[in-house]
Amino acid sequence: MVVKRMLYSDFDFSSFPKAPRSIRRKVPSSQRRDDVDCGMMRAIDLLAYVAEKLQEEEGETSSNSINAFEEGYYNQNRLAGKIKQEHQANLASSKSPSENASGVSLEQTQVSDCKRGRGLNPLAGCGNKKEDCDFHVESGGVTVETCVVNNVDAGLEDGGLISLKDPSQLHVQCPEPVHLDGVPNEYRNRSKLVCRDDDESYCEYYKCKDKCNKSYSPSLTWAGHRRAVHRSKCFEGTKTDGSVKALDRKRKLCCRYSPRKHETLHKKRRLSDKGLVVNSDGGITSESVTNSTEKRESENGVLSDAIGLHSEDSRVKFSIKSLRIPELFIEVPETATVGSLKRTVMEAVSALLDDGISIGVTVQGRKVRDDNNTLSQTGLSCRENLGNLGFTLEPGPEKLSVPLCSENPVMSKPTDSTKLSERSAANCVENNSQELVPYQMDISADEQQPSSDSRAMVSVSALEPEALAIVPFKEKPKRTELSQRRIRRPFSVTEVEALVNAVEELGTGRWRDVKLRSFENESHRTYVDLKDKWKTLVHTASISPQQRRGEPVPQELLDRVLASHRYWSQHPPKQNGKHQDAATMVTESGPSM
DNA sequence: ATTAGGG
DNA sequence: CCCTAAT
Known part of the structure; x- marks a missing residue:
């Protein structure tokens, strides 16, 4: 097959949607896995309930509004009961508890609430904390944010009694306006719904624009062993009457697919049956191989297309001018359409932003390892010093167990320093702290004030250095860590x-x-x-x-x-x-x- | 893996 | 110091 290759080495990322990335997985995976059952139940509860309500809305203006909720809740309970049976059957037939870990889980609070026996009332878990209770329904790697569950398989159309042999077969849809009248405020305010499928081995991360891309290749199916979430569904538009504007439209994340045991993101990856292969080599470093099990929650952030910074009082403000995709290697057949090419690039771009990557912070070239340090302690409180701030990319915990850089054999076995080349060994031996050479942000203190327009800003309290790690500075260092520029050592x-x-x-x-x-x-x-x-x-x-x-x-x-x-x-x-x-x-x- | 030379 | 080409 004739293949055209393109190297997007400096793909300007500044125009990428400036949407804050949602905070997900506030609970470590290990914890989440403890409460699969409970979480599943609650997730299903919510899904069922919302679906129920939506179903009602589409039908004739059915029952009395007074009873609407109760009926919905009743049906939802029936649904939940059914699902529970199915789920328990699933669990019983499963081989090991660990294999169930890929099931649905909820955030910690919800899980714990559930543990305390709050029952299946979908409102129970969040009752008294509306503001910060984003409802995450996780069922593995597929994460749908700001999405409304529109249907729980087809069976709902029979008045709420469900076909649902596999609870995981949840079809989720994009945040097109969905009629939510009748849905309790507790739900409406929580416009974030996260579905996750950890069973899947892919590692994808998709965004969708304001309008869902219906033409998106339906051949890509996120199918786990036990559950299948069809991507086409994800991008499938819903009927919209525009009645609900309350959904946060700024959030454009549609589906986030996040695998736990993905083979390797950096390997050539087949994106579809069209033979598209994306090769992305995302700045993985040796240090990250052994030391990047932290900060799983630092995943949201703001992309900005302009940079400006100033320091006033105790607050340090800055924005990232732009994000560049350092290198994107794409192969498409000649027969690929332009549209498919666009999507391929988009997917590759998205993949680079996958949550497998976390941020390291460097100050004056020295990596700030202690996350508890304040900015001022690291010397970043002064305006003049902001230029010393740098970010590095590190693979997230999920990348730990995979070959990090299949293209580079050295990266696969970076721990054996004795086998490294002399040059590399020099780095390891002499620099046992493995300091990262800074990847300085292009920060200029003389830049205009960034607050003059709509550019997204990240406001970081000097007392919260952790927030620094939130900034998704995704530029891939040109050097991976093993080949980081060595520190300068003048000859004596x-x-x-x-x-x-x-x-x-x-x-x-x-x-x-x-x-x-x-x-x-x-x-x-x-x-x-x-x-x-x-x-x-x-x-x-x-x-x-x-x-x-x-x-x-x-x-x-x-x-x-x-x-x-x-x-x-x-x-x-x-x-x-x-x-x-x-x-x-x-x-x-x-x-x- | 080394060497030479430009950056 | 880095990177690359050429051995």
Whole structure:
């Protein structure tokens, strides 16, 4: 098949929807898995109830409004009972508890509420905390936010009695306006509904625009072992009478698909049956392999297309100018349509924003490891210092168990430093803190005030450094961590002297020998470093002392550098023969020349 | 893996 | 110091 390849190395991301990413998974997965049953029940309750109400709305203006709720609740309970049976049957037939972990779960509070036996009343879990009770119905990796469950399979049309053999077969739809009259305010205010399917092995993250893209490839089906959520459903528009505007339209996230055991996001991934393959290599670093099990909840954030910052009082404000997709490798067949190409790019872009990536914060190039540090403690309270702020990308916990970079064999086994190249080893050994070299944001304190327009802003309290990690600075560092630029280590005079001595004897061009001879124990000095240093030494010796910088190198050494340089330029070292003796060199082209 | 040379 | 091409 003829394949066209495109490299979107600098895809400007500034126009990406500036939608805050929702906060999900406030409960660690390990915890969530403890309460599968309970969560499932509550999830189903909600789904059923809402569906019920919607069903009523579509039908004739049915029953008395007074009884509407009660009936709905009644039917919902019937539904729940049925589902519960099914679910319990499922559980009973399951092989192990862990396999059930992929089931539906709820957020902690809800789960705990449920545990306390609040029953199936869909309102129970949230009763007294309307504001912060986003209703998450999680059933695995598919996350639907700001979506309204419109239907719980087809069986609802029979007046609420349900076909639901697999409770997971929940079809969710986009946040098109849905008639929610009759739905209790407690629900209406909670416009976030999250469905998740952890069974799935894909790792997708989709967004949909204000209007759902009905033409989206229906061939992509998110199908887990036990449940199937069809993506086409996700993008399927609902009948809209425009009666409900209350839904937060700014939220454009439609479906978020988040796998727990996805093979690898960075592998070539088949996106559809059209043979589209996206290759994304998302800034995975070795450190992240072993150290990125934190901050799972820091996933929302604001994308901004402009940058500006200022510091006033105790608050640090900044925005990210733009986000770039560092590298996107896409293969599509020639027969691919432009539309499919667009979608492919969109998916690849979305994939890069997958929750597998978390943010690291660097200040002045030093990674801030202690999340409990305040900004001021890290030196970020002053306006002048904001430029020192940087972000790095780290893979999230979900990426820990997968090969991080299938294209790069080194990345697959980064822990064995003994097998690393000399250069890489130098990083590991000498820099055991594995400090990330900063990826400085393009911050300019002189930028205009960002509050003048509608640009999204992230306001970070100086007392809440954790919030920094929320900013989705998704730009992929050009270097992965293993190849992070090493810290600068100026050569000491002693080292220079050793280098000069070695070169005098061995000549230029035998840097490996020089390394072995005089720098064998300095793992951070590679033969490339020595070669480079010699280069700079020659240059330094060639310029006036006033032009030199750094720690002064004794002129005597510089003279020897020039002498050796001259000599070895005229007397290239024999390829296999013994090196010439330094004394010979001095005799033939001594320092006096 | 080394070397050479540009950035 | 990094990156790449060429051995």
